[in-house]
Amino acid sequence: MTGRAVRKVVIAGGGTAGWMVAAALAKNLGTLLEITLVESDAIGTVGVGESTIPTARRFHELIGLDERDFVQATQASFKLGIAFENWAREGDRYFHSFGVTGRSTWMADFHHIWLQAREMGVAGEFGEYCLELQAAEANRFRSGADTPLNYAYHLDATAYGTFLRGFAEPLGVRRVEGKIAEVRLDPESGYIDSLVLEDGQAIAGDLFVDCTGFRGLLIEETLETGYEDWTHWLATDSALAVQTEATAPARPYTRAIAHHAGWQWQIPLQSRVGNGLVYCSRFFSDDEARAKLAERVDGEMITEPRLIRFRTGARRKTWNRNCVAIGLASGFVEPLESTSIHLIMIAVTRLMQMFPFDGVFDAVIKRFNDVSRSEIEAIRDFIILHYHLNERDEPFWKQCREMDIPPSLAQRIELFREGAVAYQASDELFRLDSWVQVMLGQRLQPQSHHAMGRMMQAGQLQNALASLAGNIRETVSNLPEHQQFLSQYCRS
Numbered sequence: 001m002t003g004r005a006v007r008k009v010v011i012a013g014g015g016t017a018g019w020m021v022a023a024a025l026a027k028n029l030g031t032l033l034e035i036t037l038v039e040s041d042a043i044g045t046v047g048v049g050e051s052t053i054p055t056a057r058r059f060h061e062l063i064g065l066d067e068r069d070f071v072q073a074t075q076a077s078f079k080l081g082i083a084f085e086n087w088a089r090e091g092d093r094y095f096h097s098f099g100v101t102g103r104s105t106w107m108a109d110f111h112h113i114w115l116q117a118r119e120m121g122v123a124g125e126f127g128e129y130c131l132e133l134q135a136a137e138a139n140r141f142r143s144g145a146d147t148p149l150n151y152a153y154h155l156d157a158t159a160y161g162t163f164l165r166g167f168a169e170p171l172g173v174r175r176v177e178g179k180i181a182e183v184r185l186d187p188e189s190g191y192i193d194s195l196v197l198e199d200g201q202a203i204a205g206d207l208f209v210d211c212t213g214f215r216g217l218l219i220e221e222t223l224e225t226g227y228e229d230w231t232h233w234l235a236t237d238s239a240l241a242v243q244t245e246a247t248a249p250a251r252p253y254t255r256a257i258a259h260h261a262g263w264q265w266q267i268p269l270q271s272r273v274g275n276g277l278v279y280c281s282r283f284f285s286d287d288e289a290r291a292k293l294a295e296r297v298d299g300e301m302i303t304e305p306r307l308i309r310f311r312t313g314a315r316r317k318t319w320n321r322n323c324v325a326i327g328l329a330s331g332f333v334e335p336l337e338s339t340s341i342h343l344i345m346i347a348v349t350r351l352m353q354m355f356p357f358d359g360v361f362d363a364v365i366k367r368f369n370d371v372s373r374s375e376i377e378a379i380r381d382f383i384i385l386h387y388h389l390n391e392r393d394e395p396f397w398k399q400c401r402e403m404d405i406p407p408s409l410a411q412r413i414e415l416f417r418e419g420a421v422a423y424q425a426s427d428e429l430f431r432l433d434s435w436v437q438v439m440l441g442q443r444l445q446p447q448s449h450h451a452m453g454r455m456m457q458a459g460q461l462q463n464a465l466a467s468l469a470g471n472i473r474e475t476v477s478n479l480p481e482h483q484q485f486l487s488q489y490c491r492s
């Protein structure tokens with residue numbers, strides 16, 4: 001530990017993580033801190049990360065960002081969930097929406113009642129009872145107090161960084177352009193003392209936030225913190241990203257389309273579409289992936305496809321000495337459920353809550369690391385679920401099905417298989433609704449369920465479900481087309 005007061009914060013890196021951290025610290029603790037951000041135009045950013053989850057809205061509220069300004073500046077569209085195509089089997093399609101499905105009671109969650117109704121032959125599709133899902137399928141959307149849709153955004157990653165920079169600099173963040181050539185340590189404490197740029201300029205600080213991306217220039221290359229590799233569970237290690245012209249109105253959802261050794265994303269923005277092919281290089285060469293991507297994108301490519309390598313896993317500690325790693329520097333679970341930007345947001349929120357104003361103390365560091373670890377592990381398990389529960393024939397998918405999975409996930413699968421029991425653990429991001437949608441979508445069939453639904457006659461159950469679905473259909477029919485709403489929203 002060091003009892004040295006923390007006033008000077010130095011953020012290394014100006015990607016989405018660096019500027020989110022800068023914006024949040026400046027807005028909320030700006031009068032107590034001196035904040036400097038160092039970024040290198042020559043190195044650039046990872047340039048992807050365009051699909052978010054609803055917690056992004058909470059982050060924007062926390063820092064006081066105006067939604068309309070944000071949507072205009074980042075070419076954003078609205079997102080109600082993700083459509084998963086070809087996952088358990090070729091030809092399958094299911095939706096993981098941000099909504100709540102049906103109405104649960106204190107005794108049994110809605111899916112138990114739905115399973116009973118299905119057994120009696122009186123249930124519609126599970127998704128018929130979720131407003132967000134139906135709105136997404138109908139390409140309809142409206143935000144505002146009178147429409148209680150739970151939503152997130154698709155955004156242009158580069159524009160988002162620029163937008164956050166425009167927000168943070170007037171709040172006092174000093175931006176320094178240049179390449180960090182050396183990370184200097186205090187010889188006595190082993191703490192980081194300063195960043196030395198290629199031009200010789202030294203930037204001293206009390207606390208350093210490592211947002212330098214995958215390389216983790218401070219946390220790994222300097223402090224050698226270590227990385228826990230999870231590629232035995234999540235084997236994809238490459239992505240080819242390309243932008244295309246939009247050929248149709250923007251849909252209010254992301255598409256995640258499985259292929260023989262990974263999956264493809266489609267993220268619609270206002271004026272273009274973000275596309276990517278995620279794959280495992282042991283089963284698919286870069287050249288094959290390039291050809292497949294060209295074949296599968298809809299519109300004209302407006303950028304060159306860009307190859308990105310990654311390794312799924314987590315830094316052993318995200319806070320080490322006086323360095324906190326946030327963003328890709330802290331770890332990465334592949335982008336299937338768009339969780340990385342969320343992890344940045346909760347990391348910087350926690351940093352503000354546990355900020356070491358009067359010195360860096362070991363117990364605080366430990367708590368920060370423990371919570372960060374349990375959050376990313378829960379996300380990891382949820383992503384593995386999509387891969388593991390499959391019935392596909394290709395070697396990649398066979399390996400995913402047959403691999404050992406973390407005991408925490410194995411237990412969840414067993415619970416659902418045996419008695420349709422699903423839950424959200426405390427501090428866990430994904431709600432029960434998310435787990436149920438994905439488990440059913442990946443064809444996990446429960447062998448039994450809660451008997452509460454049996455207390456109703458089939459006719460009663462049928463009427464109750466029909467009325468639920470009818471109300472949802474009516475609400476959806478009164479919503480505007482997503483693209484139309486978006487155009488008006490940006491104009492007004």
Ligand code: FAD
Nearest residue numbers: 013014015016017046049051180212213327328335340341
């Ligand atoms: P980077 O963008 O890599 O930024 C690193 C910064 O450090 C840059 O400014 C760079 O210039 C600077 N830097 C590095 N070295 C030096 C140096 N020596 N001197 C000075 N500066 C330096 N997340 C989501 O939430 N949703 C998604 O849909 C999603 N899709 C993804 C798809 C792929 C294929 C990948 C790989 C990631 C995806 N992510 C997604 C994750 C998301 O892209 C990142 O979480 C986000 O962009 C934050 O990145 P970063 O700021 O940590 O790193």
